[in-house]
Amino acid sequence: xxxxxxxxLMGVLAVLLAACTRGGPNQTVPxxxxxxxxxxxxxxxxxxxxxxxxxxxxxxxxxxxxVHYTTIPGPQMESTLNDRVNHNSVxxxxxxxxxxxxxxxxxxxxxxxxxxxxxxxxxxxxxDERRAPGMIGKQLYGVWFKAANKSLIWYNxxxxxxxxxxxxxxxxxxxxxxxxxxxxxxxxxxxxxxxPDDAWVLTDWFENVYLRTAGxxxxxxLAEQESPRLPWTDPSVTTALERLAExxxxxxxxxxGATEGALNTTYPQSVANVFTDKSAAMVFEGDFVAALIPHTxxxxxxxxxxxxxxxxxxxxxxxVIAAGDVAVMMKDNPGARQxxxxxxxxxxxxxxxxxxxxxxxxKNVPVDVYPDDKVxxxxxxxxxxxxxxxxxxxDQLPTNLGSNPRAGLWKELWxxxxxxxxIADFGTRMEAAATLNPPSCVPAANTPGN
Numbered sequence: 001x002x003x004x005x006x007x008x009l010m011g012v013l014a015v016l017l018a019a020c021t022r023g024g025p026n027q028t029v030p031x032x033x034x035x036x037x038x039x040x041x042x043x044x045x046x047x048x049x050x051x052x053x054x055x056x057x058x059x060x061x062x063x064x065x066x067v068h069y070t071t072i073p074g075p076q077m078e079s080t081l082n083d084r085v086n087h088n089s090v091x092x093x094x095x096x097x098x099x100x101x102x103x104x105x106x107x108x109x110x111x112x113x114x115x116x117x118x119x120x121x122x123x124x125x126x127x128d129e130r131r132a133p134g135m136i137g138k139q140l141y142g143v144w145f146k147a148a149n150k151s152l153i154w155y156n157x158x159x160x161x162x163x164x165x166x167x168x169x170x171x172x173x174x175x176x177x178x179x180x181x182x183x184x185x186x187x188x189x190x191x192x193x194x195x196p197d198d199a200w201v202l203t204d205w206f207e208n209v210y211l212r213t214a215g216x217x218x219x220x221x222l223a224e225q226e227s228p229r230l231p232w233t234d235p236s237v238t239t240a241l242e243r244l245a246e247x248x249x250x251x252x253x254x255x256x257g258a259t260e261g262a263l264n265t266t267y268p269q270s271v272a273n274v275f276t277d278k279s280a281a282m283v284f285e286g287d288f289v290a291a292l293i294p295h296t297x298x299x300x301x302x303x304x305x306x307x308x309x310x311x312x313x314x315x316x317x318x319x320v321i322a323a324g325d326v327a328v329m330m331k332d333n334p335g336a337r338q339x340x341x342x343x344x345x346x347x348x349x350x351x352x353x354x355x356x357x358x359x360x361x362x363k364n365v366p367v368d369v370y371p372d373d374k375v376x377x378x379x380x381x382x383x384x385x386x387x388x389x390x391x392x393x394x395d396q397l398p399t400n401l402g403s404n405p406r407a408g409l410w411k412e413l414w415x416x417x418x419x420x421x422x423i424a425d426f427g428t429r430m431e432a433a434a435t436l437n438p439p440s441c442v443p444a445a446n447t448p449g450n
Contacts, residue, residue: 033066034335037081038095038325039074048357055351059342065335077101078399085110092336095145095325098395099133100402102326103225106141112332114140114340121344130361133391134326143344144361146352147324149379150204150286150392151310154293156274158304159187159281168308172212175311176246179254182281189254190247191280193270194262194417196405201267201285202413203394203402204321208284210240212316216388223396225438232430241416241423243313249420256280263418268292275299284310286323287359287379302374309382317387323395324361359383401437408433 036056040048049071056067072080074097084090090110096102105111114122119140122131126144134142153175155168160178163185169175179189193201211219214236221230222237230236247254248262255262256273265273271292273280276299283289293305309318327343329336342348349360356371359380367384370376383389394402394409401408412430416422 031064031066032333032335033068034092034331034333034339035068035070036093036095036339037070037072037091039072039077039097040095041071041073046355051352051355051357054355055343055348058351059339059348062342063335063338065338067339081105090330092329092331092333093327093339094330095327096142097323097325098399098403099142099326099391100395100397100399102134102142102328103136103396104398105328105330106136106139110330111141112329112336114143114329115332115337118143118337118340118344121341125344125346125362125364127363129389130363133324133396134328142326142328143340144324144326145343145349147322147359147361147383148286148288149359149383150321150323151208151319151382152286152289152307152379153282153284153310154271154274154289154305154307155282156278156280156304157306159185159278163187163281168306169311170308171311172243172246172313179247179250179282183252183254188256188280189282191256191265191270191273191283192248192262192417193265193267193283193285194414195264195266196410196414198265198267198270199405199410199414200394200403201270202417203409204286204392205244205284206240206409206413207321207390207393208310208319209243209313210237210393211319211321211388211390212310212313213240213243215316216319216390219390219393223391223393225396225398229434231427232434233427237427237430238423241420241426244416245420245423248417259418263414275305287375288357290375291357302372307375307379318382318385319388319390320383320386321392322361322383322389323392324359353380398437401433408437 038052040052042049044050053069056069059065060067070091077097078101081090081094102111122140122143130144131140133144134140159182163182165178165181169178182189218230218236253259256279257265270283271289274283275293290301293299293301299305327340329340346362346364349362349365350369352358353360353365353369354371356376359376367377367381370380396402397409404410409430412426416426
């Protein structure tokens with residue numbers, strides 16, 4: 001081929017390439033596509049995945065960005081994402097169930113700081129404490145999208161009525177008195193999930209008691225990973241454990257199956273003990289307990305199955321331990337930025353909130369958008385009215401310290417449930433574990449893109 005012909009051919013190819021890039025007069029430019037991953041699964045109508053897909057569908061309708069959604073079960077989130085990091089195939093956006101995992105990924109440079117547009121949407125719609133799960137230092141890395149109220153005690157109303165209990169207890173002494181009256185009526189008061197793989201329930205017990213006995217400032221310092229953090233040998237930890245022991249070590253036992261039974265009780269069984277087997281009167285856990293309560297003629301949400309807020313201790317203000325999923329960018333592109341901005345708006349949250357099974361941390365989502373007055377609306381109202389709200393402490397810790405069934409806080413609280421007299425050694429062992437599991441790093445002061 002002559003040089004002139006070759007140059008002409010290169011010119012034609014350049015024009016064709018430009019036309020393909022821009023979209024020629026008879027060619028449609030492919031819509032931008034992003035991948036989003038979260039722990040929400042289930043293909044049936046009404047499942048968490050189905051409800052989140054409605055949020056994503058509305059995002060696509062508004063922006064034209066096509067979303068491919070993949071589910072990673074929560075316990076497998078860290079290992080699966082680590083594997084995808086190793087294969088250079090991370091999703092554009094991930095919703096992480098633990099701020100501790102967010103910190104780890106940010107420290108490793110795997111997350112993108114959120115750009116000004118997303119930051120503004122978060123500032124407009126979130127209080128400082130509800131921005132905190134996505135913050136590392138002064139840098140915003142995530143948008144807290146879905147939340148849970150983990151400060152509720154569920155109860156079988158007819159059992160309490162037969163025991164002569166009037167209004168539910170609102171203070172710790174009243175809770176102890178209620179438990180003793182229920183026991184005197186012939187029913188075991190409490191069902192406690194203490195099986196090793198469900199020891200996260202024990203961490204929620206500890207966090208609720210610690211927030212109310214130590215206060216939010218010490219709670220934040222215990223959750224803090226940079227120096228000077230609060231050591232686990234601090235007297236405030238001992239005080240919280242002493243209060244827990246008033247229930248867990250009570251003799252005769254106030255717990256179904258006593259200590260040995262609790263050590264082998266799974267979370268689903270702990271709920272079944274109250275509302276299916278009816279071998280206990282009360283069970284502690286979050287608003288998500290509703291999903292495990294059977295709907296029968298003898299058990300109806302809001303009637304036989306009710307809940308009250310975790311009681312105050314030593315005149316502590318109304319307090320809520322919250323948890324949930326934080327959306328982060330693992331790839332910085334226009335589609336990911338648009339989705340993070342959308343998820344920070346009330347409109348996105350209201351799509352799921354109106355379907356139930358969801359509480360939004362967004363301060364501008366009205367309580368009346370929640371569809372029922374039995375679970376989601378009163379649970380959301382309790383959150384909105386709370387004086388103090390803090391994110392789940394164990395989820396803020398490094399994974400091996402806060403979310404490992406075989407080590408750290410899960411294991412040590414399991415040991416404590418087994419022997420509630422062993423308070424001093426608890427702090428010593430936790431401090432040793434904290435020393436062995438420091439945070440991965442302190443993220444550099446990255447500057448997000450415009």
